Amino acid sequence: MKPESDGGSEIKNYLVDKREKSSSRWTRVNKTFTIYDIRLKISGLLEGSDYQFRVTAVNTAGNSQPSEASQYAYCREPTYTPAPPSIPRVIDSTKHSISLQWTRPMYDGGADVVGYVVEVLEEGTEQWYRATQKTLKTNLFVAAGLQSNKKYSFQAAGVNSNGTGEFSEPSVEIEPVEKLSIPDLDLPDDLKKTVCLRAGNTLRLFVNVTGRPAPVLTWRKPGIDLQSRGFIDTTDSYTQLIVEKVHRYDSGKYTIEAENPSDTPGPPGSVRVKDYTKESVVITWDVPSIDGGAPVNNYIIEKREASMKSYKTVTTECRKTLFRISGLEESVHYFFRVLPENIYGIGEPCEIPESVLICEVPSLPQDLHIVDIGKTSAILNWERPLHDGGSRLTGYAH
Incomplete structure (x- = not known):
């Protein structure tokens, strides 16, 4: 900034000095030119060096005292925000x-x-x-x-x-699903051969376990209930059998089994019918609350006429929780049901609670007119619609 006072005479020049951090000597920057502005671009600095600067004002009476030295500035290439990373x-x-x-x-x-x-x-x-x-x-x-x-x-x-910096390109749309892996037991080397113990000592059998979802682990020994004879400690990553004060009847073969807790899905949530036409309906449902240990990745849609006992398949491939069923016969009552499916098989079905009559909505009522009117009421009259939509009228809404 300019000095608070010019000393009663217009400032004719500014003298700019620089000093490296490693030096005690100030060097004049503008030996051969005059500076009228309060900004200056200084070139010829050494990259990787730190510099201080100071400024002296000059008028016809002479030079002012130099300003306080600036903070050190580190010379390097200009920096910017980063380029985008790769796609996640x-x-x-x-x-x-x-x-x-x-x-x-x-x-x-x-x-x-x-x-x-x-x-x-x-x-x-x-x-x-x-x-x-x-x-x-x-x-x-x-x-x-x-x-x-x-x-x-x-x-x-x-x-x-x-x-x-700039954001990466977006990833593809991803759905959170449980990744499955076969159970695996990692036995330490000392358990891959016969384990020998003195009577009265403690037997410890420790096994690392992997698998998703966390496998169900079972320790067995012929003729002995290991749950009561010993102590079994099991987590998602390991299982350990501890038998204290062993005796000769504890000798023999110990077996551990691991299996995924897998099953077919439970039934979907309530199946609902909407968007009627004279030949189709749209049904929706909720995801099963029990997926059987694996994501539900498909639904099977079935239909049956109310007068029939057996269902017919509408589609065996539906990835969403809604589906339009076409090719229905007008004025016929139908039941619909949905069966979920995961990698372990087809789960329990869920059926609509009552049959649905396939028809169109009625046409407009005819000749609506006012019969009588009072302070707070009116009596209306109208004629039946010309078309009932293929089903007997059950009432009127207003």
Whole structure:
């Protein structure tokens, strides 16, 4: 900024000095030119060096005292926000979470990338929102609290000292589903051969376990109930059998079995009928509350006439929770049901509680007119519709 006082004479020039941090000597920047402005671009500095600057004002009476020295400035290439990282990819998922990973930006903007920001877009919406308020320190993120049977997109951006960079291209829409893996038992080397113990000692059999969902583990020994004879400690990652004060009757072969707790799904939630025409209806339903240990990935739709006992298949492939059933006969009563399916098979059906009559809505009532009117009431009269939609009229709404 200009001096508070020009000393009663117009300022004719500014003298700018520089000094390296490693030196005690000030060097004049503008030896050969005059500076009228209060800004100056200084060139010829050494990259990687720190500099201080000071300014002296000049009028016809002479030079002022130099200003206080500036803070040290580090010379380097100009920096920017980072380039976008790669598209986030899924590395794991559960029913309610998706784990993502991406690679660092190809260009860090000239300053170290110190973290990342992740945004989420929910299926059917247009507004991206921050997945977490805090900046992530790594290129890994677990999006938790997601709804099953909904899809999500993700995008990531790098952060450096200049701010948040450009976001990556969005990921494809991803649905949180439980990944399945076959149970596996990892026996330590000392359990792969005969275990020898002195009578009165404690037997400890420890086995690492993997598998998704967490497998059901069972310890067995012929002729002995290990639940009462010993102590069994089981978690999602290991199982351990402990038998104290062993004796000769504890000798023999011990077996451990692991199996996935798998089953077919339970019935869907209530099946509802809407959008009637004279030859079709739309049915909707809710996702089963019990999925059998694996995601429900398909639904089978069936129909039957109320006068018949057996169902006929409408479709064996439906990925959503609604379906239009066409090719129905007008004025016929129908039942409909939905069967869920996962990788283990077809689950229990859910049927509509009452039969549905296939018909169109009635046409408009005719010749509506006022018969009488009072202070707070009126009496109306009208003629029946010309067409009842293929079903007997049950009433009128007003």
